[in-house]
Every structure is written in C-alpha cells, then in structure tokens.
Amino acid sequence: MREGRFGEYGGQYMPETLMKAVHELSEAYERYRDDADFQKELDDLLNKYAGRPSLLYYAEKMTRDLGGARIYLKREDLNHTGSHKINNVLGQILLAKRMGKKRAIAETGAGQHGVATATVAALMGMECKIFMGQEDMERQALNVFRMELLGATVQPVTSGTRTLKDAVNEALREWSERVEDTFYVLGSVMGPHPYPTMVRDFQKIIGKEIKEQLMRAEGKLPDAVIACVGGGSNAIGAFYEFIEDRSVRLIGCEAAGLGIDTPKNAATITNGTVGIFHGMKSYFCQDQYGQIAPVYSISAGLDYPGIGPEHAYLNDTGRAEYVAITDDEAVNAFEYLSRTEGIIPAIESAHAVAYAMKLAPAMEKDQVIVINLSGRGDKDVAAIARYKGVVIHEQDTKSI
C-alpha cells in the first residue's frame, strides 16, 4: 500500500501552496510518533489533564430493558472538554509546538473540536482561530461562547452551506495564506495525508482502553463496537484496535437526517460515490457532475458530505459495516439514554446509541456491545428542545 493510502483511498490532493506544509507535517509526525519524550508528554497530558483513561461503564438498566446483549458505554464524554476530540488535539498541538508554530487554526461543526482546540491552545499559550459555519454557530451558540471564553477567535463562515464542509474550506484558505506560522489542527480522520493516519493514531487509545477494560470486566473481546461517523475520528479510534480481531463486528452509524431517500441526509457510505475532495480520495455525497451535495443532519458534527479514507477502505473490504440513523431515531436514543442511565449523550453519539437499541435485542445475553459515547449532550439540550417544539428562556435578571 502506498504511503497515506488505504487501498485506493486517501492521498494528498492539495494545492501546491500547501504541499510543503503537508510534507513538513508528515516529516514531523514521523519523527515524533515514536519519540519517547513526545509520547511521555502526551501521555501525561492525556492522563493528568484530559482525564484518561475514560471509564468503560456497564449500562445495566439499558441492558435489562433491551433484553439482549450486555451493553457497555465507553465514556469519552467524561474527558475534559466533553468529547473524544481532546485526544487528537493534545497530540497535534504538542506537534505544532515542536514544529515552532505559534498559531493554531481549526474547523468545527458541533463545536466540540473547536472547544478542544481552543482549550489546548489556551493551555499551551498559542493564538487560536476557529472556523465555524454560521448555521452551526446558531445551532451551537453555547460552544461558540465557550471558545471565546477560552481566548479563541471564532470566525463565522458564510460561504456555501454554512456548515462543517464550508468551515474546512475556509480553514484551508486561511492555512494557504498563513502557512508559515500557522498549524492546521484538523479534527477528523480526513484531509490529505498525514492527517487521516495521524488523527487515527491519536484516537486509537479509545479502542486500546476498551480492549483492556473489557478484558478485566468480562474476560473477553466485545462482539460489536458501535460508533457514530461524520468524518469518522471517534469511530476509527474505537475500531482500530479490533481490526485484526475478526470476531468483533465494527459498526459505524452515519446520519440519515430526515431519511436516506430524502435529499436531507449526510449518509456518505450509504448514498455517496467515490470522489476526490478536501485532500483525499474517498466517498462523498455529490451529484452526477461531481458537485459536492449540500448535506443535512440534526447533528452538526455529522453534517459532513465526506468520510475518512480508512473508513471507505474498511467498508469496501467488508471489515466494518456502516448503517444510517435518522434524526428521529437519534433524538429518541438521546432521550432514552438520558432517562434510562442518567447520561445525556451528544446528539452525534446518540446515533450510535440508536443502532445499539436495534441490535442488542437481537443478540444473545452473553454477548457484549460497546458503544463509543464520543461526547456529552449538554451542548445539544437547546437544539433538542427546539426539535421538540419546547421554548427555553433563561431569565435575564439584572438584580441578584
């Protein structure tokens, strides 16, 4: 397999202006990935700052209620900043520091990656600018304010569909303007090589911990690992350790939005075709002329028309399965987990919960499902209220 390729997928399809930066990043990553000092610093931050290892929680009530496989939740939502995104950001910003970069930029959809980047940039004393689609800024106003509290500038993106895809476009444009002093902290396993490999390596700790923790709890491998997929970083992080363990089903849950038969979805593997965009060859939602399609999901984090190249490869080889979950199913799962286990999941992660709710009853009671709970749902409470037609007002009282 060629470097940076997963079968035919991946590659480095970037404008010439950025190629030197892409190669410098690649070289720096190769140099530090096995460097003992770098790894120690990263491990320290993961353990003492981000709160790793994250819990593997046995969801007893959910298991009993669904009446099938035993269900575990990998609690990435308990990480500092509330999602798995911090794993990758700590790695990339440490790398940025070693490369002498003073400034970090990032795209964000739901705001989770933006918050994680703003957080670590604050910790490391780096200037930080986050690109966010204007529509997403409205959907995730709380996260916008969080990023600003952390000292980042949030740049609204008003081009195109004003969502995650357009935020990536703008971040790439900014990077090509400020390539000398700026490090692009890409949030998912996408973009040009080395990002898909590097981000996966920074996220694979999720699956590694799952394996150890489940071995202690159950003395066996899981029968299925389920994760939501937008670009696919939490999913590849959960899957990677198990790729060689053929008995473990790996299931990625895409956003079906209003339904895969409607134009309002973001189900890239289900509905997409192979194309070349955002630096990589992979599957994309697009029309017959190769124009990237406007996609939709209730979840800003899954609202992306592409998928990481390694997922495209895992799909083609049949090693992983990809299913589509609608807005309705995700919202139902969001409420279900909140009431059943007292855990409010991110609406992204709720897509994985929704599929587990379908799968578990059909499995044997001695089988085990692990759901990667990639993020917490505090950020989604207002959006879910809106979805349900509930009006929430926080009283603006001047006197205390």
Added chain:
Amino acid sequence: MSRIRKAFENKKAFIAFVTGGDPDIETTAELIPVMAEAGADLIEIGIPFSDPVAEGSVIRQASERALKNGCTVEKLFDMVSKVRRLTDVPLLFMTYLNPVYVYGKEKFLNHCRQCGIDGIIVPDMPFEEKDELSGLCEDNGIDLISMIAPTSDERIYRIAKEAKGFLYCVSSLGVTGIRSKITTDMGQMIRRVREVTDIPCAVGFGISTPEQAAGLAQISDGVIVGSAIVKLIGEHGRGCIAPVTGYIRRMAEAIKG
C-alpha cells in the same frame, strides 16, 4: 509546435481567465473570441465547482452564479466545440479534480481533445498526484499545466522538469484574488526554473493593474489575470463584453509593451 507553445513564441503572453457559464453559457461563448481578438493569447475557462478551495471570493461567486444558471461540464464541452470554429486561441480548462474524476477521467480528456481544448490546470492535483491524469493527458495531446508557489522551494526543480505547455507561477500565498502588491520575488522563482528547463513561465494570482502586469511581464514569459476580469463580468452581467474587451486591450498593451 502546440498552440500553447506558439502563444509564447517571440512574445510575452497574456493569459485571461473566465469562469465558464458566468453569467450564462452564451455570454462565455461570446466572450472568448472577442477576448482573443482584443489581445488575450491564451484563455483559461474555469469549470465551476461547488467548493473551490483555492479561490478567493470573486471567482467563488462566479462559480456559484454559473452553477445556479445550470452550467455543467457537458454544456461547456458543447460551447467550446462551437467557439473552436471561430478562433484559434489556445484554450485551457481550469478545473478541480472532482468534476473530472466523477465525469470519468478518460471520457473527460477524450472530450477535451475532441472539442479542441489545449491544456488543463488542476489546482488541487499536486505533483505527487499528477499520475491521476498525466498519462491520459499525454494520450490525448492535452498539456497538463503544473503550478509552482512561493512555498515550493526545492520542489520547483522536480515540478519544472516535468512541466508541459507552460509553468504556472503562483505569485502569492493564499487564494486567487486582486492584490495591491505582489511581495514574492518572482525573478528568483523563475531563475530557479531556468536552472532546469526553458519552459515558458507565466505569473498569476493577484494581478489586476496594467502597471503590475507590465512589471511582471519583464521578468517572465507571460501574465495570467483572472479575478479582475471575473469581477467585471460580475458587475456587468450580460453587458460585460465591452468593459471586458476594453480591459483586455489595456492589459495586453501593458504586457506586450
């Protein structure tokens, strides 16, 4: 000698860009021959793309207008076939890779040859990935134009050695768009190219005034102008023929001295 090489023979070349189908396909068809007549030596036709990451706002908006008005790759092929009967000016497609890939690489380049396209420029296909199209371009007699940028450094040698037609020298960091000042040392960039090849070097990105064009023409083999023309088309819509030809005349004069 190819039409592209001929355009650089014994003179500085003026390369003019328009977004295909902006504001509509008929206007593009009308523009191309008169732009050639007014002094454009090569004409780049941008294939509109939904997500042109290397473009600034002017060309981005033109892409949006063209797509909104129903421009497709097929319609552009038809248009080019008709225009080719009216003019001998070398024609290039500037396109992102995805529309080519999804249309079918082989079919795309076949049609390019059949309708009289001389070269293609693919801004998101760097040297490392050019195998996607280089063989097919060669089979069809289409020049695959390479780009070098202010960040290319040592890459210049590798890229220039294998370049076809002419070398597109990007003058500035960032995306396309009008700039008041070009700060890159283009003379040095072109001297490095000259160490390995005598291929014509044309400078693009950010150029809009006759003064800028005249200055850059002195140190290069040609000047590429895009956003300034597209901006006029955006301002004048279907009435853009007269202002665009007037502008082309002024720029051609400045470039050719």
